Amino acid sequence: MSRWTTTLTRLLAVALLIPGLALAAPTPPDQLARETVQTVLGRMDGHREELRKDPNQLYKLIDDELIPLVDLPYMSQLVLGRAWRTATPDQRKRFQVAFKNMLIRTYGNGLLAFDDNTDIEYQPVRAAEGADDVTFRAIVTPDSGQKTPVTFQMHIVDGDWKIYDGSVGNLSFVTNYRGQFNSQIRNGGLEKLIERMESRYNGGS
Template identity: 70%
Template sequence: MPADRDLRPITPRVKSAMMRTPRTPLLKRLLQVMALSLLLPAIALAAPKPPEELARETVQTILDSMEGRRDELRQNPQELYTLIEQELVPLVDMEYMSQLVLGRAWRTASPEQRERFQEAFQNMLIRTYGNGLLSFQDQQRIEYLPVRGDDDAEDITFRAQITDDQGDKVPVSLQMHVVDGEWKIYDGSVGNLSFVTNYRGQFNSQIRNGGLESLIERMEARYNSDG
């Protein structure tokens, strides 16, 4: 679990950007890579096939379902979001990830606030990574690295290396643990940037400035709609 850490103050310009999909070239590449990393199937570790083989098949299945339909999916984002929800969300321990990104605020949140945050957070991820997958190009490649760990391990790191559309090799890792007999993703990193740590810093800054309820309301207004 990532440790709490002091974070530099976030400027008003950055705060405004936090509630919309990042559009700078660096962040666009980060979204592409993280979106691809979430396609790596945690269940592969419990399957007889080598995890890198099943991962490759799973990724190809998702990308094939988008082949020739990117313009259509851009015009009909709800269809894209439904695809992402069906294929990616089951691989993620959304409740535990929500707990990690809220940090201390999760412990003081009411049951209703936890449920509402989790739903809004999930909708945010569906939109963010769905849009990231739309920009995936054929020249981008994924190399799956062998899983290291004991056969009976219940918390492991799955590593891969993605070659992005600029030819750069980007290391990706996924933190996974066993939940009710199935492997689930609860964190990931692109290079040295942790998914959970990144979002925790953003959310905690907004909670300090306006409170948890304000954060949830803004996320619901932005992501719990059909648009």
Template identity: 35%
Template sequence: MLRRLVLATALAFGTVVAAPVFAQAAAAPAAAEQAPVQIVQGIADQLASAIEGHRDELKRNQDKLISIIDEVFLPHFDIDYASILVLGQHAREATPDQRERFAKAFYNSITHRYAEGLLNYSRGRVKVLPFNGDLNDKRTMVRTQVVLDDGKLVSIDYAFRKGRNGDWKAYDVVIEGISYVTNYRNQVDAEVRKVGIEQLIKNLETQGEKALETMAKDNKDAK
């Protein structure tokens, strides 16, 4: 379960699309007003505030749980850029409509697969490390550690890029050295070669997390 907490906390940065807002979740400050480390700390705090005291209700209503993820993470994630990175070379083959559908379907699959893990999230689980990047650069990393029940620390790094208007948004998550974008790009690449991009999107739209599990299994078996 703690492994799912780690993944849920990290992968909530995955491809994001708007959803109804849970009333108890605090509104997120505009990303343009914050440095990357402030964004990550704010997300950790908002997540704890939204979940604490509501676990029983959220366990019964996953839609509200997923809406918290949208409310907390959506303002700070570069949707278009992340989905293009996950599609890799196939992004050039996809139509604008296919890229949009892929982003939405992939996000829905990810959140439904890992949302339950966030019910174990509590304040203090995530330690945001001091920021050593240069805000004059266009890309930087924010390093954090997730504290497990046994006291062990799992390193999670968030990759950010600065937009043309100067705002910082995340586009990748690196868990113990493994890139979320790279991991899923390999799986998506194998699946597109197997069934084609349109069928992949349809599988994600109709099968959701089951399609993700199939992709992961096929990718593992092929190695």
């Protein structure tokens, strides 16, 4: 994993905890976002070594707290692009499971890299009344001190706000994964991509 990808993973890991709950209640979004992040990271404080030794505890935490905020079906369609349209129902289902497990491991491990010194500046959501698609913005400052803008695209699904894309700097989360997956699909086909992901990510989750 490149240094840039590692940084992207860590920043998204924290920021992905923010938006869904932030827009679901009348509590000001920046306040609720801060409380949500503190709650999740608080559950990790003092237990990071334990979580490193027993990753299944970490993965369960991410599955319980983070994954429900993601519109997994729609994001799966976006990252697969054209391949989604030609995939069989079974391939779509299997890809979503493997993709979810990949996210759980990726962002779980990313969260372990942060500590209480990470600063997150939440910016107010500006959208027209009744909007069902909004952009949430924050500034994340890790231990290095370098400020990085983080954005998330969210829309309403069955009455709840869900994340379907985001970016760190100028790189879209969906665009990043779509490029990786499309390259592998061109070289070996969708089925081989799914099998590779299942082999790597589906065990123990």
